[in-house]
Amino acid sequence: MTIRLDLAGIGVGPFNLSVASLLEPKKQIKATFFESRDSFAWHPGLLLDNTNMQTMFLKDLVSAVCPESSYSFLSYLVKNKKFYRFLSAELSCISRHEFSDYLSWVAQQLSNVQFSTEVEQVEFNGDSFEIQTNNGIYEAQNLCIGTGKVPFIPECAIPHIGPSVFHAAEMGLRDRDFTGKRVMIVGGGQSGADIFLNVLREKWGKAASLDWVSRRSNFQPLDEASFTNEFFTPDYVNAFVQLNPEVKHSEVTAQKLTSDGITQLALLDIYRELYHRFDVMKEDKWVRLLPHRTMDKLEQAASGFSLEVQNALSQKSEIHQADIVILATGFKSPYPACLNSILPLLDLDNEGRYQLTPDFELKWKGSKKNKIFAVNAGMHSHGIAEPQLSLMAWRSASIINRLSEKEIYDITSDKGMIDWISESVVDELVNA
Numbered sequence: 001m002t003i004r005l006d007l008a009g010i011g012v013g014p015f016n017l018s019v020a021s022l023l024e025p026k027k028q029i030k031a032t033f034f035e036s037r038d039s040f041a042w043h044p045g046l047l048l049d050n051t052n053m054q055t056m057f058l059k060d061l062v063s064a065v066c067p068e069s070s071y072s073f074l075s076y077l078v079k080n081k082k083f084y085r086f087l088s089a090e091l092s093c094i095s096r097h098e099f100s101d102y103l104s105w106v107a108q109q110l111s112n113v114q115f116s117t118e119v120e121q122v123e124f125n126g127d128s129f130e131i132q133t134n135n136g137i138y139e140a141q142n143l144c145i146g147t148g149k150v151p152f153i154p155e156c157a158i159p160h161i162g163p164s165v166f167h168a169a170e171m172g173l174r175d176r177d178f179t180g181k182r183v184m185i186v187g188g189g190q191s192g193a194d195i196f197l198n199v200l201r202e203k204w205g206k207a208a209s210l211d212w213v214s215r216r217s218n219f220q221p222l223d224e225a226s227f228t229n230e231f232f233t234p235d236y237v238n239a240f241v242q243l244n245p246e247v248k249h250s251e252v253t254a255q256k257l258t259s260d261g262i263t264q265l266a267l268l269d270i271y272r273e274l275y276h277r278f279d280v281m282k283e284d285k286w287v288r289l290l291p292h293r294t295m296d297k298l299e300q301a302a303s304g305f306s307l308e309v310q311n312a313l314s315q316k317s318e319i320h321q322a323d324i325v326i327l328a329t330g331f332k333s334p335y336p337a338c339l340n341s342i343l344p345l346l347d348l349d350n351e352g353r354y355q356l357t358p359d360f361e362l363k364w365k366g367s368k369k370n371k372i373f374a375v376n377a378g379m380h381s382h383g384i385a386e387p388q389l390s391l392m393a394w395r396s397a398s399i400i401n402r403l404s405e406k407e408i409y410d411i412t413s414d415k416g417m418i419d420w421i422s423e424s425v426v427d428e429l430v431n432a
């Protein structure tokens with residue numbers, strides 16, 4: 001017998017887990033969130049030693065809209081009997097291990113999350129969505145897509161992917177031994193920094209050399225200043241969604257380092273480790289920092305690999321050698337394959353991206369009574385906060401309110417510090 005649902009969630013990373021947590025007590029909405037993994041895992045290949053959150057623990061699955069929820073970080077601390085010790089540890093920023101443990105703890109308690117269930121195909125029959133999974137067929141009135149992103153691999157590295165050339169997301173998934181090897185990290189964001197520090201601290205054995213290439217002009221910090229944090233508020237997103245696409249694009253580009261830089265803590269850890277090893281302990285230099293360089297060729301060499309990089313300062317190309325190449329080159333968002341058959345029904349913009357309403361609903365040509373929501377799919381429409389944890393609880397509540405067409409959660413907020421758009425202009429934009 002086919003099970004009928006009000007909402008089917010596809011994928012359970014933190015973002016759909018947040019929607020599931022806020023829906024769990026609302027039994028009037030019958031929802032199931034399907035996850036192909038057999039238990040919750042948060043970027044497991046990058047769950048390395050000495051890695052910390054970029055965001056504060058209060059930006060958890062639920063607190064921003066439902067602080068009384070049993071699924072808050074505070075509740076996790078209390079129920080796991082570590083509340084006082086957590087306070088005494090005075091952590092301004094917690095480890096990714098602890099946040100991941102919190103997310104898993106919540107996932108284990110939710111009755112609306114179903115693991116080991118891969119959504120293979122979604123079809124629309126004119127009345128509802130038919131969800132085909134490896135665990136049977138379900139029927140849902142509405143969807144929430146939360147399949148996340150997949151590793152981005154530069155074109156020149158694709159033919160060499162294997163045990164010696166791999167994406168950062170694979171780092172912790174198997175045993176590694178870098179003893180005596182020349183290691184090259186490509187990519188100057190947080191993942192590159194986390195891996196660099198671990199190689200430097202010899203987590204996988206003592207490498208012969210360690211090089212870190214970044215396209216950026218230096219190893220740049222995350223911009224976490226108070227006013228910058230205003231970009232990660234509902235108030236800013238509410239203003240952002242009204243802007244024209246060109247302005248949105250230039251805003252997001254200008255704000256890159258508010259989410260893509262390296263935390264001050266990680267930079268300081270790296271700097272101090274380098275200072276200690278090479279200026280205090282006087283080790284022979286086996287590490288090179290190589291910013292301002294873009295990799296454009298990767299070739300097999302007689303021994304290991306040869307990388308050609310363009311140096312934006314000297315305007316010349318350089319050749320570097322490595323035995324291991326780790327691609328900390330970020331992530332991309334393809335359409336999940338399971339949506340292939342409904343893809344022609346979706347309204348995409350001229351760059352092939354989903355078009356989203358302010359309530360995170362996809363515009364599509366199907367029936368008005370069937371809604372398709374998407375999380376982590378609208379940086380172009382909702383701004384820089386979209387791929388971040390900061391506003392996930394607020395976004396989940398917006399989705400739930402829209403789904404149920406009533407205000408199940410209060411998502412109104414006070415005016416922010418900054419007047420992004422003055423009232424008279426808002427009226428003009430809305431009426432245009």
Ligand SMILES: Cc1cc2nc3c(=O)[nH]c(=O)nc-3n(C[C@H](O)[C@H](O)[C@H](O)COP(=O)(O)OP(=O)(O)OC[C@H]3O[C@@H](n4cnc5c(N)ncnc54)[C@H](O)[C@@H]3O)c2cc1C
Pocket residue numbers: 010011012013014015016017034035036037041042043046052053054055117118119120146147148149191336338375376387388389390
């Ligand atoms: C290493 C790392 C650290 C980060 N740290 C921070 C941070 O500190 N602060 C911050 O704000 N942001 C951070 N981010 C950014 C962001 O918060 C995370 O990427 C977050 O995991 C995104 O959540 P998600 O739910 O969209 O996707 P994901 O976490 O990628 O989860 C998607 C899930 O969908 C499942 N899935 C996919 N397809 C299917 C299918 N067809 N059927 C069933 N299941 C499917 C996958 O198995 C996966 O479990 C970090 C990102 C990375 C990579």
